[in-house]
Amino acid sequence: MDAEAAVVGPLAEDLRVLNELSVVSEVDADAVGRAREHLEAARAILAEKTLDGPYGVRFTADGRQRSWGNAAVGLRNPIAPPLEFVKDDDGTVRADYFLRRGYEGPPGLTHGGISALILDQVLGYTATVNGCPGMTGTLTLRYRNPTPLGALHAEARVDRIEGIKAFVVGHISDGETVCVEAEGVFILPRWARERMAAEASAVTEAPAQD
Numbered sequence: 001m002d003a004e005a006a007v008v009g010p011l012a013e014d015l016r017v018l019n020e021l022s023v024v025s026e027v028d029a030d031a032v033g034r035a036r037e038h039l040e041a042a043r044a045i046l047a048e049k050t051l052d053g054p055y056g057v058r059f060t061a062d063g064r065q066r067s068w069g070n071a072a073v074g075l076r077n078p079i080a081p082p083l084e085f086v087k088d089d090d091g092t093v094r095a096d097y098f099l100r101r102g103y104e105g106p107p108g109l110t111h112g113g114i115s116a117l118i119l120d121q122v123l124g125y126t127a128t129v130n131g132c133p134g135m136t137g138t139l140t141l142r143y144r145n146p147t148p149l150g151a152l153h154a155e156a157r158v159d160r161i162e163g164i165k166a167f168v169v170g171h172i173s174d175g176e177t178v179c180v181e182a183e184g185v186f187i188l189p190r191w192a193r194e195r196m197a198a199e200a201s202a203v204t205e206a207p208a209q210d
């Protein structure tokens, strides 16, 4: 982990813990007031200098991609569980992750929209690392069994690639039972296709170097 990650990663982790405490703390009103004074002091420090727009995608000096603002995988984003992916030799992508009590939907269970967020990211990443990057065109979910909070597993694989479209399938399980199944179509957008075609023709038309 680089030096910047070592600074901002723990900040996001602190905020994840605070998010859960906001839901489950049972301290009295006076204690909530005192905690808020500390949070206001932290807010004022962090707001001293900020980006003008979203974080977007940045690159490290050695070309590695940083999606630190992403709501599912972002190192800097307390909304993100965060997911960390492992890619198998056959192209399957897996992530073991942990959902704190701030991700509740039905009582005691994971919110279905959070499962959708996670599957969107896992399936989209799977398309990308298997050579067919794209935006989510369609994401279809089947909530087969209730998804608990806590330790969960997601995985996905490319079913097929048809030109600019990757058809990816995956699921979330609690380690024993499949809770949510997903199918997604990921499409390389027209603007990206046009940009890639323009770059390819610029290379073709470039004068020969000797």
Ligand SMILES: CCCCCCCC/C=C\CCCCCCCC(=O)SCCNC(=O)CCNC(=O)[C@H](O)C(C)(C)COP(=O)(O)OP(=O)(O)OC[C@H]1O[C@@H](n2cnc3c(N)ncnc32)[C@H](O)[C@@H]1OP(=O)(O)O
Residues within 6 Å of the ligand: 120, 121, 122, 124, 125, 128, 133, 134, 135, 136, 137, 138, 165, 185, 187, 188, 189, 190, 191, 192
């Ligand atoms: C240099 C490359 C960079 C590429 C970009 C890579 C990004 C990935 C980066 C990092 C991956 C990490 C993982 C991310 C995970 C999270 C992903 C999200 O949450 S994405 C946010 C939610 N999704 C949107 O906001 C999409 C909004 N919709 C659109 O932008 C367009 O509608 C789009 C791209 C889906 C299609 O736009 P068109 O202009 O390219 O479409 P047309 O040329 O008309 O269609 C192309 C083909 O796709 C079919 N198609 C179009 N829309 C479809 C849809 N919704 N579902 C299924 N098929 C669709 C069409 O029927 C057509 O098929 P026929 O060639 O005729 O066979």
